[in-house]
Amino acid sequence: MIKGQNIVGCKHISLTGESFKAIDPATSKHLEGDFEVANEQLVEQAMQMAQKAYSTYKNITNTKKAAFLRAIAEEITALGDTLISRAVAESGLPTARLLGEMGRTTGQLRMFADLVEEGSWVEAVIDTALPERTPLPKPDIRRMYKAIGPVVVFGASNFPLAFSVAGGDTASALASGCPVIIKAHPAHPGTSALVGEAISKAALKAEMPEGVFSLLHDSGYAVGTALVKHPLAKAVAFTGSYKGGMALVNMARDRKEPISVFAEMGSINPVILLPETLKKQPETLAAKYAASITLGAGQFCTNPGLILAVKSDALNIFVDGLKKAIEVVPSATMLTPGIWQNYQNLSQGVAGEAGLDVIARSGNINQELCNQSVATVATVKASDFIQNYKLREEIFGPWSLLVVADDVQELETVVGTLEGQLTTTVMAEREELPAYAGLLDKLADISGRVILNGVPTGVEVCAAMQHGGPFPAASDSRFTSVGTGAIYRFVRPIAWQDWEDSLLPAELQDSNPLNIWRQVNNEWTKA
Amino acid sequence: MIKGQNIVGCKHISLTGESFKAIDPATSKHLEGDFEVANEQLVEQAMQMAQKAYSTYKNITNTKKAAFLRAIAEEITALGDTLISRAVAESGLPTARLLGEMGRTTGQLRMFADLVEEGSWVEAVIDTALPERTPLPKPDIRRMYKAIGPVVVFGASNFPLAFSVAGGDTASALASGCPVIIKAHPAHPGTSALVGEAISKAALKAEMPEGVFSLLHDSGYAVGTALVKHPLAKAVAFTGSYKGGMALVNMARDRKEPISVFAEMGSINPVILLPETLKKQPETLAAKYAASITLGAGQFCTNPGLILAVKSDALNIFVDGLKKAIEVVPSATMLTPGIWQNYQNLSQGVAGEAGLDVIARSGNINQELCNQSVATVATVKASDFIQNYKLREEIFGPWSLLVVADDVQELETVVGTLEGQLTTTVMAEREELPAYAGLLDKLADISGRVILNGVPTGVEVCAAMQHGGPFPAASDSRFTSVGTGAIYRFVRPIAWQDWEDSLLPAELQDSNPLNIWRQVNNEWTKA
The missing domain is CATH 3.40.605.10 (Aldehyde Dehydrogenase; Chain A, domain 1)
Structure with a gap:
């Protein structure tokens, strides 16, 4: 109970006042x-x-x-x-x-x-x-x-x-x-x-x-x-x-x-597919990203909502693979009726934006359950994307937009229009990376975390993790x-000046009773 | 030139437009x-x-x-x-x-x-x-x-x-x-x-x-x-x-x-005079604080604008010493005519507040120069101070207010009314400190820096310094x-995930080429 x-x-x-009940989103009961x-x-x-x-x-x-x-x-x-x-x-x-x-x-x-x-x-x-x-x-x-x-x-x-x-x-x-x-x-x-x-x-x-x-x-x-x-x-x-x-x-x-x-x-977590890796493994990339986009019904703040690439034959193969994978992705129950409704409105509403082409919508929807996610992927030309700020807004759910640039320069222009992100990801062959040094540097400028050859979903809990990017991804990057x-x-620094040793916090006492690392006269020490 | x-x-x-000239505050020319x-x-x-x-x-x-x-x-x-x-x-x-x-x-x-x-x-x-x-x-x-x-x-x-x-x-x-x-x-x-x-x-x-x-x-x-x-x-x-x-x-x-x-x-940087030290050295404390209040015409954000003490015979000696010292403090040129005017308005205006008694105003004013500071000290009973938020506002210049409490409990109540401060200071004999543990803890809660037996003016430039206290002393404590x-x-953390070593900032590369201290797998090391 x-x-x-x-x-x-x-x-x-x-209390004796108002109360409310929880709703099972799978049944709406x-x-x-x-x-x-x-x-x-x-x-x-x-x-x-x-x-x-x-x-x-x-x-x-x-x-x-x-x-x-x-x-x-x-x-x-x-x-x-x-x-x-x-x-x-x-x-x-x-x-x-x-x-x-x-x-x-x-x-x-x-x-x-x-x-x-x-x-x-x-x-x-x-x-x-x-x-x-x-x-x-x-x-x-x-x-x-x-x-x-x-x-x-x-x-x-x-x-x-x-x-x-x-x-x-x-x-x-x-x-x-x-x-x-x-x-x-x-x-x-x-x-x-x-x-x-x-x-x-x-x-x-x-x-x-x-x-x-x-x-x-x-x-x-x-x-x-x-x-x-x-x-x-x-x-x-x-x-x-x-x-x-x-x-x-x-x-x-x-x-x-x-x-x-x-x-x-949250953010749209741009993913950049560089030409060489796209050429080498378009189907693998498509499968990887279809999985990341739809993981947990796309309900992650690190969901890859934006994919950027330069047009090529390999990109067409990638698009085809992504399309096929998304079309058969099983639906999943979304967290709340409100989130489901919002996803429906946004993913369908955005379809009417200039130049946007919905290339795949999952047809594998469980009709027995309520609030089922419909994975959706769309494409748009970089020139249309650049002009339309609406396409840079997050759609919370299994949605992603592929932006196709004419060349690397246009891809860089697209990156220049992006606001702060929790993550950005680069998919690349190691050999092709040095040629994109300027682009990689710009990505770091707008990101909390930059990922190479991975997916943004899945946030490791460790000392080096940075989860929180420049505004509007987070309120304080x-x-x-x-x-x-x-x-x-949840802390702030306090300084004690000429204080009595025995009345200082243990962390600051002369004898270092807690045996912690401290910076003493500009040297790190446990002494 | x-x-x-x-x-x-x-x-x-x-440019060919508007220009302005500097003013010498000593001459107003x-x-x-x-x-x-x-x-x-x-x-x-x-x-x-x-x-x-x-x-x-x-x-x-x-x-x-x-x-x-x-x-x-x-x-x-x-x-x-x-x-x-x-x-x-x-x-x-x-x-x-x-x-x-x-x-x-x-x-x-x-x-x-x-x-x-x-x-x-x-x-x-x-x-x-x-x-x-x-x-x-x-x-x-x-x-x-x-x-x-x-x-x-x-x-x-x-x-x-x-x-x-x-x-x-x-x-x-x-x-x-x-x-x-x-x-x-x-x-x-x-x-x-x-x-x-x-x-x-x-x-x-x-x-x-x-x-x-x-x-x-x-x-x-x-x-x-x-x-x-x-x-x-x-x-x-x-x-x-x-x-x-x-x-x-x-x-x-x-x-x-x-x-x-x-x-x-800025803030009013409260100073607490504990009974034993006041008893032991009332004249010394008076001289020390007269100097701190008037240093640089009081134009420091760490100027001691508030002194708190419990009434006693020793406090009367302190007051007498402070009074005598302030009355003869030579005037000094204030930074700008505006700052001078503001100081005049506030230090004279506050004199009309209920229960406030101006006990000393310097009579040693250089009549040859403009914008001369008039060091001023006033006293007020704790009960009046507690009720009057105006007395807790900073008066930028050589001004201080002594708040006299009936007992330690009332002094603690006064501390409870204070907002965030850059500094708080305790003047005490080391032996009497342990009895005030609760009060000292409360002082740390409202301060960026807590000082023992010193003056708040003079901010050491070093690694351990904290200059910035809880709001409204600073906008971000x-x-x-x-x-x-x-x-x-002026920095924010960025994380790189699975990145190519040679493309990482030098600080993060495997070989630690800059030989800096780093936290590697939860251990501090230069390796």
Whole structure:
């Protein structure tokens, strides 16, 4: 039995007002469970408790914080099939995908546990005093990152586990020392409730201050708005549409104290097929990209929505292969009726744009189920693409547009019209790459991540990952939402000058009691 | 002879339109030289050249970039007394102060030269591939910081050298690999012109792309506005008032592509006098703070504008000492007639606030000179202070307000009403500190830098410095405008996935040709 109450300070709170039900997108029918819509009073309570928890949680030992993160991973794992089957029902995603996502989710929590336990992530910098320096003595200055305060996390619909209640945003915020208040995504309230209860249990077991975690439900926008506008909120994390992300960004900017919204808003992830590789393996490339475009019904922010190439006989073979593959791709249930409707409108609407030619639409649609994706691929001449900004907007779903340039120069012009992207990809024979140095450099300018001979879908969770590109792909390209680097979104540096050693954070004390890497007088050392 | 033309792409460009003259604040008379007001065409030209320069400058070798920064320092040093005497005339600051500032300015440039020459600042992170991993192979991912593009720097009036044309903002932006376009401060156009010419000469000598540097004059707001709104601008650096900073912040947010404004907007830098130290050395503390409050006519963003203490006999002695010291402090010429007028208005206007008692105003005013600062100190009871937000606003100049609390609890309440600060300071005997752990923790929450037994004025330029506190002290507390950390304002991380080794930036290549510190598979190494 899933508890439909809101969770405030790790405890379920019953309300008597409005509630809503989850929808199974495969059937468009309600699922069991009534989820109580939170109100302003709960927002206030959750934020106050978070602020109170912050005063102790930000200074808790690394060992305790790591134990908490690992306990969350254990509680989620313990939910087993209860969680997976609910997530399948609420998202329409297949079991295998959600099992993988569960592994990623618990893996991320353990990765952050390792990071905080090791401790060097705070980037301690120590410049010791020079009391004899003339004309003025040099003071002792020590700096490190500290948590900023309560963080509001919006669950994402397309990753009901890995970017939702206990996803990358929550894991990195909790790892940084910030309490988290979740605005649960209404597309998977049951999944959210189960994971929220798991976090609450873990917090109690690990003896965390109860305000460290809250989870609020709402099928509308009131609760999310109240959270972002609350004076105690210090940052917001969001993964979703450009429209949704910018609404939060603007709300946060209009506060008396503006705060950061880390909005990962998606992109069209251009893929460039260079001539030699296209000539060598047009069918292989077609198969590879047909798979990437339609993976998970194309519901990834790194979905390759744009393919660029110079016209050639090989490109015709590629197009033919792509066409054939797309036409028979089985449909899949999309995440929500709203996302399905939006995909229908955009993928059909864009077909009327000048010069655009829909070359393939999947005919392999499951008629028994609702909200089925229809994979679609279109082509357009570069000259038409360059003039039409609408073709540069994301269509969330299994859609891709192939832009055909007359020559390399025109292809470069196309790249020049592109805005910021999460990823760009180059498919090439290694020998032909040096000739495109200028183009490769331009791609890096507009990207968070540049990929060679791979597909943009599938984001590795590791220290070197950069997931977040120049605007409008993300609201702040200086930060990543995937990988250990995600922790830096929720901290700021504080410097202590001539401070009493015993009153400094352990990370900055003379004896380096935590044995972390530090930059001491411009040298990296563990001494 | 100072050249009054604008500098676009390291070259002087003559215009025939409007011009303005500098004012000597000590006499309120015009100084020699006509400075040409730039126009939209020059803005466009400077930005286009900067963008062009960016494409090569961002990838220039560390050795060449370091040589450029050192060449700037040399050219500035070579200006010698020509520069110092002009800066004295334009700012009213004494020669000794400007000589010190010149040393700081050239020191900052050399510090960044060393930083980029060593090279590890790019924070290279490498996660190597695991092709055999199941269920999916792990790709090779490598990330580092890269320059973002043209940076607009606003010269600050209160540091005509160290935070103006070749100041910390310019040095860090050029070090990061970003071209710089200066909006020269109209209070010291001659100083700006001399330094701008020095940078231009250095750029030519060091064979930099000419668009790497431009400098535009304007006595009004049109040029600054056009620069911030220009689509090619990627970041803005500013030091000045809250009003000025927020105007730029809002302008940058309303762009089609929002960009960051790093506005360091000042604060009141609270100082807490704990009871034991006050008892032990009230006269010494009074002398120390009278000096800090009036240093440089109080025209520092770290000026101690607020002193907090619990009432006691010792505090009365402190007050008496402060009063006597302030009454005889010699006046000094303030930076501009506008700053002087503003200080007069605020320091006299606030005197009428409920419960506020002006205890000392300097009577030692030089009647021969204009725009003379009148050092002023006032007291107010904590209960009045708590209720009056006006008393928490910065008064730029030699002003400080002593807030007297009935007890420690009330002092903590006062701290609870404070907004973000660049610095907070605690004056204490080491033995009494542990009893105030909660208070010290709260001070860190609102500060960029917390100081023990020092004064906030005097900001050390080093790796551990944090100059920039929570809003409204700065627009982005995650970054510093002083010290090597300032470079991170102008870069963003880019990740390369499965990239060809020879086409990667040198910092990320297998052989580590630059011999920098890198994080390889979660270990810091130079291997």
